[in-house]
Each structure stands twice: as C-alpha cells, then as structure tokens.
Amino acid sequence: MRKLSFILVMLMCVSTVFAQKSKVTGAQNYLNSGKLDKAKEAIDEGIQHEKCVAYAKAYLVKGKVYQGIFESPLPAYKELSKTPLDIAYDAYLKALELDQKGKMKKPVKAQMTNMIPNYTNEAVNLYNQSDYAGALAAFEKVLTIESMDMFKDNPVIDTAVIFNAGMAAQKSENFEKAIKYYRLSIEHNYGGAKSYANLSNVLKKAGNEEESVKYLHKGFELFPNDSWMLVELINYYMLGGEPQKAADYLDKAIALDPENGSFYRAKGTLYEKTEEFDKAEEMYAKALELDPNDFTSQYNIGLLNLNAVSAKHKEVNEIMDAKKYNEAIKGIYVEYENVLPYFTKVLEMKPDEKNSMMLLKELYFKLRNEKEEYLEKYNEMKSKLDGME
Template sequence: MRKLSFILVMLMCVSSVFAQKSKVTGAQNYLTSGKIDKAKQAIDEGIKNEKCVAYPKAYLVKGKVYQGIFESPLPAYKNLSKTPLEIAYEAYLKALELDAKGKMKKPVKAQMTNMIPDFTNEAVNRYNSSDYAGALDAFEKVLEIEAMDMFKGELPVDTAIIFNAAMAAQKSENFEKAIKYYKQSIEYNYGGAKSYANLSNVLKNAGNEEESVKYLHKGFELFPNDSWMLVELINYYMLGGEPEKAAEYLDKAIALDPSNGSFYRAKGTLYEKTEEFEKAEKMYVKALELDPKDFTSQYNLGVLKLNMVSVKHKAANEIMDAKKYNAAIKVVFAEYEKVIPYFTKVLEIKPDEKNSMMLLKELYFKLRNENEAYLEKYNEMKAKLDGME
C-alpha cells in the first residue's frame, strides 16, 4: 500500500513538472510580448507546487516578471505587487541555489546588474517619501548585489551608496548600522566633514559620548574650514554646557561666512547663557540685518528686552519710598511699551505664533491703565487666543 502511495506521489510530481514547465514557458512568452499581468498569473501558478520539482528556470522567470512589474511605467502593471523588487531578488537567489549545473549564473547576473539601478531608485524614492527604514533596506540590497562573487573584481566600491545607507540608517534611528556605514565612508575617504559630523552625532545618540567627541575633533582637524563641521562643534559645546568653548568655533564660523545670520544668532544665544545681555542684543540685531525674516532672532530679541524690563520692574517693586517708586514704575511702564514692537514684528513674520501673542496680551494688560487703547488691544488679543483653543 505504501509503495502504491509513493508511485502515486511520483506520478503527481511528474505531472506537476510538465504543468509547471508549461506555465513557466507561457510566463516567459507573455513577458516577451509585454503582457506582464498575464505573465505574473502564469508564473504564480506555475511555481506553486515547488515540493515536487526544483526547477531553477522557474525562479529566473519569476524574477524577470516581478522585476518587469517594478520597471513598468504603467500604473496598472506597477500595482500588481507591493514589493516586486524584493520578490524578484529572492527569486534570483533561489534560482542560483537550485542551479546544480551552473546554467543560471549568466542570466541571473544580467538581471542582477539591472537590479542595482532599480534598488538605487527605490531607495531614493523611499528616502524622499520619509520611509527611511525602507530606503536603508534598498540601499543594503545594492551593496549585497555588488558584493556577490559573480561581480568580484568588476565593480568599484560604491561609496555613495554606503554613505546614503548611513544617512538612511541615521534617519531611521538604526544607530548600529549608521555607525557601521559612516565608519566605512570614512575608511574610503568619502563624505568629507559630513561623515565625521554625522558619525559623531549618531555615536552621541547611541550613548557613546567619548567616541563621539573623538570623531568630532578628528573631523575638525581634517576639515578646519568646513562650515558643517563647525556647526556640529558649536552645537556640541553649546548644548553640552560649555558655551565658552563654543565661542571659539563660532568666531571661526563667522570669519569663514560673515553673511550667515544663523552664526550671529547662535552667538546671541551663547551670550545669553553667559549673561552678557548687551552683547546678545547686538548679535540678534546683526542676524536680523542679514535676514529680516529670522523668526528666532526676532523672538529671542523680544524676550531678551522683556526680561531686561522685568529685572527693572522687580527692582522698582522693592522701593519703599512712594515717590521714588512712582517715578521708577513710570520708567518701567515706558520700557514695557518699547518691548511691544519686537513681538508685533514676530507676528508679522509668523502671524499665529502663540507665545508672542500671549506675551503681547500680558503687556497690553500691564499697560491698560496707562493708555485706554491697550485695554482694547488686550481684549482683541484675548479673544484671538481663546479662538485658537
């Protein structure tokens, strides 16, 4: 009985072989005539019963069909599969795995050669659509193909793909792979200062502060005049609680690019941290001279001015003599009035900036008894803010 069952299975497999080969041939013919939908249907059916036969050509044709789906300009064909490239890639690998006689190497190599630009385009598209994990996967597929034995000695090291893989890994917060690929970029002298700066940033986010600083300074040694490197150094020391070190690099950045308002704005923030408020004001003013629509500098300048008046207000409140207090508070209110234009200017740059609106509301309330117009402005601002909730 067992022997009979075995014979029946073998007969079914033989039958399946003929059916499969027929479907594979049909799929190839449909593909040649440009009927990709019918080619897909045929190959999907023809490759179903893979337990009965290991047929390398079936997987080669499957790869071609699904690669054709990806490369087709027609939406009707492109929508036949969500992951055609990945399916094609796996099919080619399967064809090589089953290829005992070595007949698949040449045709698979031809298809894999075309998969390099295909996966590169896919990676770029995914990156641009913010699918960074998908972009990383596609970039890595390019690197996997280029590292195959069939291409050994034929292709140069694809440094651009390695660097792009690093950026995609960084964006997707895959720090382990980002570190790996940035270090490879540095090994191949690709990416310049960006490789060092980005690697330092990734190492810091991964919790490796010591190595992060090492690459930051190594990058600066190699690229002392690179603005990208300088910005990373400035950010590191400003955010790391060592503003005095940041000043040195900011001065160098300003000397290299005196028309870059962001450097003056950063130095204004630095002076605020060291409580050198007059110097901070000058830096914000300079930044706004270079870029009148610099929202951050305008807002920071307004807050700086407001804080300076608040200090005077606090001092006035400590005066016990009524006459001296009244004189001091009058000066304070006059100073508050001078602050208003700074925040109205912020709202010209960014009309719905809520913090500035709230600060203006408070200023109008403080000055309501000094000028009736401010009470009306207070009510208007309050109504506007209430409408935003």
C-alpha cells in the same frame, strides 16, 4: 497494486511538470509583450507545482516578471505587488540554488546588475518619504548584491551607498549600523567632514562620548575650513556648557561664512548664557539684517528687551516714596510700550505663535490703563488664546 499507484503518481507529476513549464513559457511570452498582469498570473500559478520538479528557470522568469512590475511606469502594474523587488531578488537566489548545470549564472547576473540601480532608486524614494528603516534595508540590498561572487571579477566599493546607508541608519536610530557605515565611509575617504561629524553624533547618542569627541576633533583637524564640521563643534560645546570654546569656533565659522545669519544668532545665544545682553542683542540684530525672516532672532530680541524692563519694574516696585514711584512707573510703562513692536513683528512672521501671543496679552494687560486701545487688544488677544485651548 503498489507499483500501479507509483506509476499513477509519476504520471500525475509529469503532467503537472508539463503544465508548470507551459505556464512558465506563457509567463515569459506575456512578459516579452509587456503584459505584466498576465505574466504575473501565469508565473504565480505555474511555480506552485515545485514539488514535482525543481525548475530553476521558473524562478528566473518569476524574478524577471516581478522586477518588470517594479520598473513599470504604469500605476496599474505597480499595484500588482507591494514588494516586487524583494520577491524578484529572492527568486533569483532560488534560481541559483536550483541551478545544477550553471545555466542560470549569466542571466541572473544580468538581472542582478539591473537590480543595483533599482534598489538604489527605491532607497532614495523611501528616504524622501521618511521611511528611513526601509531606505536602510534597500541600501543594504545594493551592498549585498555588489558583494556577490558573481561580481568578484569587477569588485565595487560603492562609497556613496555606504555613506547613504549610514544616513538612513542614523535617521532610523539604528546607531550600531550607522556607526558601521560611517566608519567604512571614513576608511574609504568618502563623505569628508560629514562622515566625521555624523559618526561623532551617533557615537554620542550610542553612549560613547569619549570616542565621539575624538572623531569631532579629528574631523576638524582634517577639514578645518568646513562649515559642517564647525557647526558640529559649536553645537557640542554650546550644549556641553563650554561657551568660550563654542565662541572660538563660531568666530572661525563667521570668518568663513560672514553672510550666514545662523552663526550670529548662535553667538547671540552664547552671549545670553554669559549674561552679556547688549552683545547678544547686537548679534540677533545682525542675524536679522542678513535674514529679515529669522523668527528666533526676532523673538529673542523681544525677550531680551522685555526681561530688561521687567527687571527695572521690580526695582521700581521697591521705591517707597509715592511721588518718586509714580514718576518712575510712568517710565516703565513707556518702556513696555517700546517692547510691543518686537512681538507684533514676531506674530507677523508666525501669526499663531502662542508664546508671543501670551506675552502680548500680558503687556496689553499691564498697559490697559494707559490707552483704551490696549484694553481692547488685551480682550482680543485673550479671546484668540482661549479659542486655541
């Protein structure tokens, strides 16, 4: 009786294996004719019966079907799977694992070769969609495939992918991997100043400031005329409380790229820190000359002028003589009027910029008794701000 049961089980298994292979063949035929939906249905059903036999070819076909889904330009086919590349990749690895006679190596290698651009394109798409963690995983898949034994006869050091993996890791705040890939980029002389600047940036964020500064200066030594490197040095010293060093590097940047308004704006910010306000305004004006839509420079000029008038207003308030006070305060109101155009211009650039609206409201309030129109504008601005709360 036990022997009969065993025979029945074997017969059922053979029958299942035959059905499985039939489904695999059907999936391959559907794939060849471009019917990916039918191919997926057939391979998904056929591969469920793996307990009866380890059938390497089934996984090869599964990989091809799912890779075909990824590569298809038709939305209806693309919707068949959310992660077709990863499913295909795992299927190819399973095919190699089950391969007893070495028949899978050549066809799997051919498919894996095509997966390199597939994963690269996927990584770029995910990066552009701001899915930086997903982009990193896809770039790493490219590097994993390229390092497989099947490609050892023609080894590839894909420096562009290594650098881009660093970028994706940095954007996803995976600083450990960002450091790893930027170090590799530098080791393979790829990325130029950007590799040094970005490595410095992630080292600092990871808490290793000493090494961060080392790479910043090493990058500047190697690429002294690279604006990317200069910007990183400028930012480091501006934020680090050493404005003179930042100014030196800014002068270098301006000499290299005198039409770049952002450098003049940055120097204006430095002059504000050292309380050289006339020089700061001069730099902001130069930035606006180069880029009339430079909102920050326009706003900063307005604020410089407003602060200067406010300081004078405080001095006038200390005048005890009524006649002298009345004469002086008239001049202050004229100066407040002179400030108005700066912030009205800011609102032309950004109509809903709240800080400028609040400053204008205060200015109109100060001037409400000078001209009737200022009281009207005060009420108008107040109404707009109240509507934004």
